[in-house]
Structures are given as structure tokens and as C-alpha cells.
Amino acid sequence: MRSPYFTVEHDVFREGVRKFVAEEVAPNADLWERDHMIPREIWRRMGELGYLGINHSEAHGGSEADFFYSVVFLEELARGNMGGFTAAVSVQQYMATAHIAKAGSEDIKQQFLVPSIEGQAVGALAISEPDTGSDVANIRTRARREGDEYVIDGAKMFITNGYYADFVVVACRTGEDGASGISLIVVETTRPGFKARKLDKIGWRCSDTAEMSFDGVRVPVSNLVGKENHGFYYIMESFQLERLVGAVGAIGAADYVLEFTGKYIRERQAFGRPVARFQTIRHDMADMVTELAAARQLVYHTAWLYDQGEVPVLECSMIKLKAAELCNEIIDRCLQCHGGYGYMEEYPIARAYRDTRVGTIAGGTSAIMREIIAKMVLD
Amino acid sequence: MRSPYFTVEHDVFREGVRKFVAEEVAPNADLWERDHMIPREIWRRMGELGYLGINHSEAHGGSEADFFYSVVFLEELARGNMGGFTAAVSVQQYMATAHIAKAGSEDIKQQFLVPSIEGQAVGALAISEPDTGSDVANIRTRARREGDEYVIDGAKMFITNGYYADFVVVACRTGEDGASGISLIVVETTRPGFKARKLDKIGWRCSDTAEMSFDGVRVPVSNLVGKENHGFYYIMESFQLERLVGAVGAIGAADYVLEFTGKYIRERQAFGRPVARFQTIRHDMADMVTELAAARQLVYHTAWLYDQGEVPVLECSMIKLKAAELCNEIIDRCLQCHGGYGYMEEYPIARAYRDTRVGTIAGGTSAIMREIIAKMVLD
Amino acid sequence: MRSPYFTVEHDVFREGVRKFVAEEVAPNADLWERDHMIPREIWRRMGELGYLGINHSEAHGGSEADFFYSVVFLEELARGNMGGFTAAVSVQQYMATAHIAKAGSEDIKQQFLVPSIEGQAVGALAISEPDTGSDVANIRTRARREGDEYVIDGAKMFITNGYYADFVVVACRTGEDGASGISLIVVETTRPGFKARKLDKIGWRCSDTAEMSFDGVRVPVSNLVGKENHGFYYIMESFQLERLVGAVGAIGAADYVLEFTGKYIRERQAFGRPVARFQTIRHDMADMVTELAAARQLVYHTAWLYDQGEVPVLECSMIKLKAAELCNEIIDRCLQCHGGYGYMEEYPIARAYRDTRVGTIAGGTSAIMREIIAKMVLD
Amino acid sequence: MRSPYFTVEHDVFREGVRKFVAEEVAPNADLWERDHMIPREIWRRMGELGYLGINHSEAHGGSEADFFYSVVFLEELARGNMGGFTAAVSVQQYMATAHIAKAGSEDIKQQFLVPSIEGQAVGALAISEPDTGSDVANIRTRARREGDEYVIDGAKMFITNGYYADFVVVACRTGEDGASGISLIVVETTRPGFKARKLDKIGWRCSDTAEMSFDGVRVPVSNLVGKENHGFYYIMESFQLERLVGAVGAIGAADYVLEFTGKYIRERQAFGRPVARFQTIRHDMADMVTELAAARQLVYHTAWLYDQGEVPVLECSMIKLKAAELCNEIIDRCLQCHGGYGYMEEYPIARAYRDTRVGTIAGGTSAIMREIIAKMVLD
Ligand SMILES: Cc1cc2nc3c(=O)[nH]c(=O)nc-3n(C[C@H](O)[C@H](O)[C@H](O)COP(=O)(O)OP(=O)(O)OC[C@H]3O[C@@H](n4cnc5c(N)ncnc54)[C@H](O)[C@@H]3O)c2cc1C
Numbered sequence A, B, C, D: 001m002r003s004p005y006f007t008v009e010h011d012v013f014r015e016g017v018r019k020f021v022a023e024e025v026a027p028n029a030d031l032w033e034r035d036h037m038i039p040r041e042i043w044r045r046m047g048e049l050g051y052l053g054i055n056h057s058e059a060h061g062g063s064e065a066d067f068f069y070s071v072v073f074l075e076e077l078a079r080g081n082m083g084g085f086t087a088a089v090s091v092q093q094y095m096a097t098a099h100i101a102k103a104g105s106e107d108i109k110q111q112f113l114v115p116s117i118e119g120q121a122v123g124a125l126a127i128s129e130p131d132t133g134s135d136v137a138n139i140r141t142r143a144r145r146e147g148d149e150y151v152i153d154g155a156k157m158f159i160t161n162g163y164y165a166d167f168v169v170v171a172c173r174t175g176e177d178g179a180s181g182i183s184l185i186v187v188e189t190t191r192p193g194f195k196a197r198k199l200d201k202i203g204w205r206c207s208d209t210a211e212m213s214f215d216g217v218r219v220p221v222s223n224l225v226g227k228e229n230h231g232f233y234y235i236m237e238s239f240q241l242e243r244l245v246g247a248v249g250a251i252g253a254a255d256y257v258l259e260f261t262g263k264y265i266r267e268r269q270a271f272g273r274p275v276a277r278f279q280t281i282r283h284d285m286a287d288m289v290t291e292l293a294a295a296r297q298l299v300y301h302t303a304w305l306y307d308q309g310e311v312p313v314l315e316c317s318m319i320k321l322k323a324a325e326l327c328n329e330i331i332d333r334c335l336q337c338h339g340g341y342g343y344m345e346e347y348p349i350a351r352a353y354r355d356t357r358v359g360t361i362a363g364g365t366s367a368i369m370r371e372i373i374a375k376m377v378l379d
């Protein structure tokens, strides 16, 4: 073994996911990207294969595997070279349902978590709004209580899975201004007054990022996740998992792009020899694999801490920052290695390039990561 | 005046172009980009306005203006925020027709240059091939002489204006291997045996970049530009103009993006104040405007040398390198300033981001620029 | 001519300074650096040669040359590869005496400016204090008026020429807190109560940077420069010249280091060929000369604006930022090109390395430059 | 525990070394640096404390501790803020004696290893020569066999401990040109014909880096380490340990500098608040700790591989590259955080700055690391 973190069982699992991605995901990329849609069959298929439950409790159909199974799963998903798909799965499995799994009532779990694990339901998590993204405590979508119901008014922005989802975990203001007046409420997308609009993006095209409006949407109070006005704390805690998951995806993507770029430059000829023989390109590759190796070890270390039951806020913020920035940089330089072909949509690097760019924005921008890190090391 | 390079007349001209771009180019961007096509009317309109001839001789319908008119023109075109359009015009005016203007016979000039200046004809310049881009001396498209004709066989790749052009200046092998066996030959796109295929790209979407095949295409020997087997030297010389033009476009684009990003961050609020109040963003902006100011002065200096009749190979290579790399970096950082909106196609930064990326590739990659510069300063 | 800024006369002047530096400055570097002292003879010699007056009025013994003579002078001084010497001269000529020349009474000019131009007197400018450097408005050295005298108490820090100077232009608090209570007062270093201590530094070793204490130092009120409580505005204005001068020195130094490094790598062999044949080193050199060329043009442009009578705050801040940062970076990379020899004091790169590092600190840190630039472009 | 690599025992050991460094090393730094000499007492003291044998066999007086004890030891040495001392110890313990321990005869071990572990003898390792550093296979110092002796002629350059050492392990050419004709031979510095000259350096001042000349130096053939003409392979293998050791030192140094810089910026005031409150400085710190955390995990991972008995060439090259480059960058930015004080020798950052710079050169330059990495990932 070349790492204290992985066992043979992880390797076996990896092979399975790799095969699945190569045979059932990657070949469909062009289609899903063109349609701006991930079809339901693939969710069901992942449910069938048990992938959507590796991080969930056996009681609800999951397998409660250690977190390095998730690491493997997310690294391998990245080999589909479709950031939007990785994002969609990550949101479903580690964000939307994570809240429900962590703080939800058994009823809510039965209603939303179980079918999500089965791949029968797809979820979204809606925090950001048109006027506020980084400043989570400032959201304005309001849920006021009327009898046994919440009545929700407001808007959400940039919500992954937001157009085709069955349910959305929505951060709503139920109390006073600021962090201590926010709750998480599950909203079924069939509820009257809910509307969503798909957004056209640079990348993550298969992923249905949506703007949502809530116009007097009514849901039963039992749709509340956890305690009222505790939403901000749930969100802050779950951000750690989200960022860890995002970081794993980023190193997976960078790794895959380096792999096919290495192949390309060994084959492409210029001035009578493979491009991979030019020293500047060689040293560039050396720098990139080195940076990636370092980022990877920090990601694994963080995953290990997480698996030990810690909430490693500092490390999660660091890997989100580092992995996302690095992934952008690596893919940018790999595109350059492709010369003119790098700019052509026919080549996989083009999609990788369009997809990666959101990594330093979604899930908290790099600036926000630096804010958290600085606070933790300086104050 | 705040620069020794520009006069009041240049400023007046600038206002005219700015108005034209704002009223007749920018509003059509979405359409042209969707259609992957620049309509003929706009070419004719530019012909009418005299823009397409500012760098050409009065004898052929141009105005022989000093080069800083071209600088102004290209800087202003960039404000259309449509890199593909700037590219198309640049190719037409400073590349395809430049060869004809420089080395072509009077006949060829009448046939291709005059209507190009009028906006009645559109030209392309085809050097790169599927198997060779950086290594120009290695092209393989062959033109063999048969009586009064050249018969051309081969393929060209990544040719701007290549799909809708009326004529293409094609680099062909007419002699031995290497640099000394290349000629430039004009090929009308209506000639039998010529075929073109549009390529789908990350950006420059309105621009019809094409792969071309020549299957026994016959043109009269009078279509030869300049002397047989002198093509490589023509190309090398004209690269300087191409790179200067590209660099001007790059600083124009960077400048424009900085302008609208500045506006965005002054308006966008987070944590109770405009994003433009965060020191990290402020210093980022400061670095960017500083780098741009430096690049700009080097571009102007190079334009001045060019205007003095020099062929400033070193400076042209330096500004191509610097301006293209910087433009990428600035636009990338400006996208980041936009947060999630930066990733949305509805915002101008998204197209700018997709467009700029080709700048360090087309017209000679950054690596090739560094090769030239190093040769000139070290050997 | 390859630049609109320089004439043949400038070139002739350049040759003179170059010879002077090569013959009378550079050979003494080791000695002066070891002694942490610049001997008086060299000041007198420069006075004799007229160098110390190129930017001063003919009425006081100067030659009132256009500013590009100063550019030439400072670029050439840098070829002495002794940052401390360039700094000492710059302070004398463009800082300490500049205030006197600009706002001083004729009396003060006769007393301090005239001998400074002759190289008979050496001046310093003392603004920074132990507790405040960046925040100029916050200085605490106090001058209270007693009859016809000012009585000065306080301390100054990091003052160039501060140990061997004959006179010091001292920023003192004469009024209220903040920017509007500061005055400039000339203090002769022979006055009782004045003490100075030399500081040991990473570089600039020949330059006598000093910590000063003022313990009831009395000077006549006629030693006031300009108007009382107007000091802050004088300082802010003169910072522009100081920064322009610093930027010219930085590009001069970078240029010189690139020159001798180029020579070194062409001679040094590794793996059977000159180190200058390795592509990574070549491209590094290409990047460096490109960046320097861009910075240089912006510096010249700024000098031109200055020479036109403008106070180009934005441009001065930009070139101070860019030239100082770039000079550090270039010299760092050039050291790397030297391999192990780069770390040895026997090689000129070692001193260059130690000297350059202060460039982003003295004269206002890079952060302060970015603050100014951001304010001007964003607010 | 927050890491799978360290145990409580390591922590206890760490405390001991930290105390030793704080009490017996750091207070002497100014003296040793001024004298360009590390006194013998400190070697003997380290011998006494058992430190010099943690990586050596019990049979020769060592403690055969796992490699993470060496990691702890080297990290803590760095807190002495004296790169030259860390270097001297590293050479003694992990380079000079490492060859002897690995391939030497029992006789040689008794003669040189045992007293080295006791701190009674100090060793050096001499590979580099005036004309060749990176290109190890090209060394020219020749040892020809005469009866029972080797007669050595040639010169060595940049040899750490080279002036005060008792013995030097010298790479000599005993056979043909190139890699396969090199042997390692121990030379006592008392042998006639051996001379050494101390070199004056930017940093590592306490360390006696020397140029050596061998003028017919005779040593018994029993001084050969391992097999004749196998030297290159010994060197290549031992480079891995050297680079691992260097990388640990680099992260130790970076960590320590970040610690005291953090303290400085929390205390230093500007514009009415601690410098640590400025966002740009905060984000800078955040970037640095993040990069360091990533590098650190890769270093630990490599140490783990090494401890498992692997010879992790790729990882050792990566961490040497990354840790040395990063340490330079971090210390440079930390110096900037100090403002003017950062340039003063009175502050610890000044020595750290001068010391760190050699990190990307000694032990193989960054370019050579990139060469190795590229070869391993691309060829
Ligand atoms: C494709 C995509 C998918 C997404 N999916 C989801 C989802 O599923 N659910 C969801 O809730 N959200 C989602 N988001 C939203 C995402 O989390 C936000 O876009 C992100 O947090 C940034 O918020 P913003 O867009 O409002 O940027 P803003 O907060 O407006 O930031 C604008 C700029 O200001 C900077 N900035 C802000 N504050 C500071 C500061 N204090 N200091 C320095 N700089 C600062 C930012 O770094 C950025 O550069 C998604 C976004 C995208 C693009």
C-alpha cells in the first residue's frame, strides 16, 4: 500500500465505480450537456448500485461506509469529465440529504432520504439568493407560520438540481435578522407558488442550476428540518462536508485532466518531436503533479480527520481553497498544452475548462475561504 | 494630451468607432454568437464607414492613416465584447489582405484587396494545418504547378473566417521541405475541390473558424502572392503586424472588462457594503490596472516603432506574449469578482471569459513567443 | 531613435555617467559596503561633475535639465550594483533637497540646497518613526514653538543618510493630530540633542540608515520649509517624485542584473552545454525581459507626464508598485540562474539580491501603493 | 491525535528538542553567525543527548528510531532560526554518515560513524565541484590507485562543514567518464595536500561552506565506501534522504517564521489598528498557511513511504521542489509583513530571509527536481 488511508477494499470499490463511470456516464456526456439535463435513469441506476447511500445509515438503505469510500467515489466520478454531473450527485448525496440525515425527523427521512438513496428522488439545497451568496446570514426568503403550515415567499439563486429536483431544502428566515433567525424547510417542487428557471452557464451544462421563486408556497410545519431558527448552524456545519466533497472532486478532475493531457503531449508532434519533449512543458507538468500531490495529501488528511468524527473547519476551508484554485490552474495550463485543439469543443479539455471555473465560486468563494482561515489562525 | 502618441484627431475617430460599436455591433452579439456567423451587412457597413481601409493605400480605397488609427479602431472594437468579431475583422484587414497589399500584384489587389476594403469580400489566411501549427515551416499542403495553374492538395486547420470567406490566402508547399519551399496562393472558396467545416469552440463563437480540405483545387498561377517559395518570409514578417494587432485587441478587451467589473463591484453588496470596499478586491483591481497600464505602454511603444517603419520582432513578440497572458488573467480575476453571476451566460463577463482564452494560442502560442524573445536576447 | 523620449544628447550624457559609475563608483563598492559608509569625496566629485544639480534650478547651481536626464542618471547609477548608493543619492537629490527647492525660502536654499548641489553637504529626509511608517499622518515627533525657535522632541526611524548627513528635513507635528498638523523643518545634525544610530540591514549596506532621536533640539523658525502645518501636503506631493525616482532605479537595477546574468548563463556549462541553452531558463529570461520592457515603458510614460508638469499620482504609484515588485522578482530568478554561485558574496548577484529586497518597502510599501491606486480607480 | 503519523512518544521527544533548541542553540545564533563557525561543544552536546544517532543503528551508538523522530528533530531544529546550523547537522547526520552507515565497512563505521554519533567527529560530503554541480555524473576530481592507496587530485566546491570537518566523504572519479566511474572515498582533513577555504555567503553564515582542493592527497584504499565505481548509485539513492531531510527543514522554517510573523502583525499598529486586521495581509496569511499545510502533508506522506522501506524518488523530488520554493515564498511575504523592520538584521526575519534562499539550490536545484519528476511522469 502506498497510503495509510486506503485499503484493498477501497481499491476494489474504485474499480467498480471507474467501470460504471466509463460505461454509463462518460458516453452520455455530450447528450446530457446538450440537453442541460441529467436523466432520471442514471439516478436510479446509481441507487441500484448503492452509490447514493455509501455515506448514509444502513437503517435508511445506505451502507455507512467509512469516508474514504466517498473519496473514492467522488474521485472516480470526476473521470466522467462532466463537472455538472459530479455537482449534481454531490448536492444530492452530501448536501440536500445530508441535512435531512443529520437533523431531520424520522418522518422526513422516510419521505426524502430513503427515496434519494434509492435514486427515486432528487434533492436540492437552496441557500443563496439573488442578492446574497457569500453573506449567508443575510438571506431574506421568509417563511411565516400560519397554523400548521409555513408560507414561504422569496427567491433563491444558483440552485444546483433546482429545476428537476423533487424536493428542495430551503434556508428561510423564520426569525429575526441575521444568523439566528434562519431555518431549513423542505419544499416539494410540486407545491403551488413554486417556480424555477434554468440558468445558462459557462459550464456544468448538464446540471440544472436554477433561479427559484416562492410565491406564498405552503408546506406543513413537519417539513422543518431540525429546530426552528437553528438553520444557520446546520448550514455552517454542513459546509465542511460540502467543501471536503468539492475538494475531492477538484483533485479528481485535475488528476484526470493531467492524465489525458500527458497522453496528448506524448502523441502530438511539433518541430520533429513529441511536444512532451519540450523542457518548458515538462517542467510545467512537473509543477502541476507536485502541486496536485500536495493538495491531495491535505485532502486525504482532512478526510481522515472528518472520518475520526472531527469537524475540521480549518482544514476543510484550506482544501476547498487550494483544491479549487489548483484545479483551475492545472486545467488552464493543460488547455494550453493542447494548442489550438484545446479551444475546440471536440476535445475533452474544452469541457473540463468550462466546468472547472466555478470551483472557486460555488460552495463559498476563495475569498470566503481565506476569511475563515485567517480568522482561525490570526484572531 | 496624456500621451505623446495620440492627437485630437485620434480622439475624434475613437468617438466615431465607439458609437458604431455600441450601436451596430454590441446589440447583435447574442444573435451572431448563436448563429456562429457574422452577417455580410456589417462588413459592408464597415466598408462604407471606411474602417476596413484605414491601414490600406489610398490607391485601393484606403485612407493610409497612421498606425495609431488602427490602434484606436482595434481598442474600440474590443468594446463590442465579442472576441470572435474582433478576430474576424483583424484577419480580414491586417492578415489576409495585408499579404496581398504588401506583396501582391496589382491584379490581385484589384481582385481581392479593393472589395475587401469596401466590405464586399471577406478573406481568410490559412497557414496552420491539422498536424502543424507552431512549426510553420513544416506545412504539407502542396501546390504543384500544371501549366498555368496550381493544383492544391492538403488540409488547413483552425482558419478564421474560413467558412464564409470569399477567398483564402493559403500557405502551400511549392518547393522543397522546410522554410524555403513555401508560397502564398489566393484560393477563391468557390473553386471545385475546396471544402470547409465549421468548428465548435469554447468562445469566439460568431467567428467561423474552419477546417479546410483542398482536393485537387485549381487556381491560375496569377493567384500567387509575391514570389514563389518566398512565402515563409512573408509570413514571418506579417506575423509582426498580426501580433501587434492581437496585442491591441487584448488590451482593449482587458480594459473594457475592467471597466464593467469596476461598475459591478461598486454596485454589488455583500456583508452590508459594496464588494468594491473589500481590500483584497481593491488590491486585486490595483494590480490589474497597473499591469494593464504597463502592457499598454509597451504596446503603444511597439506601435510607434512599427509606424516608424521598423519591423520590431522583439517588441511584437513581447506584447503578444504579455498582452494575451495578461488579458486572460485579468478576465479570470474579473470573473471571480462577479461571484456566481460570473458563471452565467447572461452576464458579459462569461463571453469575455470564453473568448479571451484563445489569445495565448492563436497567432502563435506564448511558448513560441518566448522562443523568439529568448533567441533575440540570448543567442 | 528607438524611443520618442530620448534624444542624442541624452545618449551622450548616458555615456558620461556610465563611465563615471564604472570607474569611480563600482570599484569602491566592496569597501563602502564593508564600512557602511559613503565617503564625502564621491559626493564632491558628483557635485563637480554637475550630476547633483541636473534637476535643480540654474539659479542655485543646477542645470535644469529635462527629467529624462534624471532618468538616464538613475538608470546608470544602478549599474554600480550598489542599491545603497543609488538610495543615498536619490534621497539627497530628489527628496531632501526637493522639498527645499520646492517650498523653501531663498535663505534655506542658499544654506542647504546650494552646497548639496555642489556635493559639499549631504541631506536626509525624516518622516518615518519607530511606531509609524505607512501611516504618515500619524507621526508624533513634536516641534513646539518657543520664541524664534522650534524645540523638537521625538524619534525618527529608518532614515537614509541619517547618520552622516549634515542636515535633515524633519516632519514634525506643529499642530493638531492628523494630516493637517505637520510641518517640515530643517535640522542640522550638529544641533545639541540630536542623536543618530546606524542600523544593520540585509542590504543597502553602504547607506547609513539611521534611527534618530530628538531630545529638545532647538532650531530657528527660519528653518521651517514652506508654510507651517502644510507639511503633509508637501510630503504627499513629493512622494510622487520619490516614487518615480525609485521606479527608475528599480528598472535600472533589473536591467543591469539581467545583463550580467545573461552573460553568466551563456558561459556556465552543465550537461555538456551552456546553461543558456536550457529551454526553461530561456523562457524565464524571455518572461523577465518582457515584463521589464513593459514596466520600463510605463516608467518613461510617467516621467514624460511628470516632465509635462503633471503630478501623476496614479502613474507614480503604479510604477513604484510594479517596478519594485518586478525588480525583486527578476533578481530572485537571476540568482537562481547562478546555481550555487548565486549564494556567494563574491558574485555581484548576491549584493543585488540583498539590496533589491527593500524596494517594495521603502518609499511606501506595495500595499500602500495598491491602496492609492484602488482609491483612484474605484472610489 | 490529529495525524496518523505521530504518536505521543514523538510529542514527548519534540518537547525535549524544542527545549534544547530554545536554550542551547537559539541564544548562540548571533555569535556563531558572526564567527562563521559552529563550536564543537554543541556537536558533543547533541551527541550526549543522543540526537545525532536517532537515525543510526544501535550497534553504533544510535537509537534506530522510526523516521518520524527525524522529522520531529529537523522541524524543531528549524526553530533555532539558523539555517546554517540545520544544514550542518543535516549533512553530518543524514548525508556524510549516511553513506558510511549504508555502504561502509565495519572498520569505517567504527572510525567515522561512531564518533560522529557521539558528536566527537564532524563530517562533510563533497560531490559538487567548481565546474559541475547539477551534473553530478560529470565530476572530475580523480582518485588513482597506487598500491594500497588512493591519490586524489581535484577540487570541490560549496561543501557544507567543509572547513571544520574531521573527515569528508569525497566523490572521486576512479573509472571511466560518466556515471559509472565514480567512487566515494573518505578523506581525513588532516591529510597532506588537502586544503579548504571558507566561502562568504548571503546566509547560512554559521555554516562553514568551503571550497576544497586536493593536491595529491593519499588515503588508504580501506577508506573506500562500498564498492569502487558504484559511487553514483550511492549518491542517487542517498539524494532521496537528503531531499526529504531538506524538505522537512524547509517546512519547519516556514512554520516558525509564520508563527513569529503572526505575532508581529498582531502587535504592530498602522492606521489605528493592528496590521493583522488588514484584509490583504489576512488573506496572504491564509494562503501561506494553506500552502504550508499541503506541503507538510506531502512531506509526511513521503516520510511514511521512506519509513516503510521505499525509495520514493518521485515524492522526494516533489517535496524538495515544493517545500523549498514555498519556504522562500513564505519568508519573503513574511518579511514584507514586517515593513521596514523586516530589512533590519535585528529582527529574526532578516536572517530567515537570507538563510532560506539557498533552499532551491543546494541539494539539487528546483530545475533538477522538475527534470526528475517530469522524467518519472512523462517518459
Ligand atoms: C453553478 C453554481 C451552482 C451553485 N449551486 C448552489 C446551490 O446548489 N445552492 C446554493 O445555495 N448556492 C449555490 N450556488 C451559489 C454559490 O454558493 C454563490 O454563488 C457563492 O457563495 C458566491 O455568492 P455570490 O454569487 O452571491 O457572490 P457575492 O457574495 O456577491 O461575491 C461577489 C464577489 O465578492 C467577493 N466577496 C464577498 N464577500 C467578500 C469579503 N468579505 N471579502 C472579500 N471578498 C468578498 C466574492 O469572493 C466574490 O468575488 C451556486 C453557484 C453557482 C455559480
Ligand SMILES: Cc1cc2nc3c(=O)[nH]c(=O)nc-3n(C[C@H](O)[C@H](O)[C@H](O)COP(=O)(O)OP(=O)(O)OC[C@H]3O[C@@H](n4cnc5c(N)ncnc54)[C@H](O)[C@@H]3O)c2cc1C
Residues within 6 Å of the ligand: A268, A269, A270, A271, A275, A278, A279, A280, A281, A336, A337, A338, A339, A340, A341, A343, B091, B125, B126, B127, B128, B131, B132, B133, B134, B135, B157, B158, B159, B160, B161, B201, B204, B209, B358, B361, B362, B363, B364, B365, B366, B367, B368, B371
Ligand atoms: C480560434 C483559432 C483561430 C485561429 N485562426 C487561424 C487562422 O486564421 N489562420 C491560421 O493559419 N491559423 C489559425 N489558428 C491556428 C493557430 O495559429 C495555432 O493553433 C497555433 O499556432 C498553435 O498551433 P497548434 O494548435 O498546432 O499547437 P501545437 O503547435 O501542436 O502546440 C501544442 C503545444 O505545444 C507547445 N509547443 C509547440 N512548440 C513548442 C516549443 N518549441 N517549445 C515549447 N512548447 C512548444 C505549444 O505552445 C502548445 O502548448 C487559429 C487557432 C485558433 C484556436
Ligand SMILES: Cc1cc2nc3c(=O)[nH]c(=O)nc-3n(C[C@H](O)[C@H](O)[C@H](O)COP(=O)(O)OP(=O)(O)OC[C@H]3O[C@@H](n4cnc5c(N)ncnc54)[C@H](O)[C@@H]3O)c2cc1C
Residues within 6 Å of the ligand: C091, C125, C126, C127, C128, C131, C132, C133, C134, C135, C157, C158, C159, C160, C161, C201, C204, C209, C358, C361, C362, C363, C364, C365, C366, C367, C368, C371, D268, D269, D270, D271, D275, D278, D279, D280, D281, D336, D337, D338, D339, D340, D341, D343
Ligand atoms: C532601508 C530603508 C530606508 C528608508 N529610508 C527612509 C527615509 O530616508 N526617510 C523616511 O522617512 N523613511 C524611510 N524609510 C521608512 C519607510 O518609508 C517605511 O519603512 C515604510 O513606509 C513602511 O513603514 P513601516 O516600516 O512603519 O511599516 P508598517 O507601516 O508598520 O507596515 C507593516 C506592514 O503592514 C502593511 N500595511 C500597512 N498599512 C496597510 C494597509 N492599510 N493595508 C494593508 N497593509 C498595510 C505594510 O504594507 C507592511 O507590510 C526607510 C526604510 C528602509 C527599510
Ligand SMILES: Cc1cc2nc3c(=O)[nH]c(=O)nc-3n(C[C@H](O)[C@H](O)[C@H](O)COP(=O)(O)OP(=O)(O)OC[C@H]3O[C@@H](n4cnc5c(N)ncnc54)[C@H](O)[C@@H]3O)c2cc1C
Residues within 6 Å of the ligand: C268, C269, C270, C271, C275, C278, C279, C280, C281, C336, C337, C338, C339, C340, C341, C343, D091, D125, D126, D127, D128, D131, D132, D133, D134, D135, D157, D158, D159, D160, D161, D201, D204, D209, D358, D361, D362, D363, D364, D365, D366, D367, D368, D371
Ligand atoms: C550553501 C551551499 C551548500 C552546499 N553544500 C554542498 C555540500 O555539502 N556538498 C555538495 O556536494 N554540494 C553542496 N552544494 C552544492 C549544490 O549542490 C550545487 O550548488 C547545486 O547542485 C547546483 O549546482 P551548481 O551550483 O553547479 O549550479 P549549475 O549546475 O551550474 O546550475 C546553474 C543553473 O542552471 C540550471 N540548470 C542546470 N541544469 C539544468 C537543466 N538540465 N535544465 C534546466 N536548468 C538547469 C540550474 O537550475 C541553475 O539555475 C552546496 C551549495 C550551496 C550554495
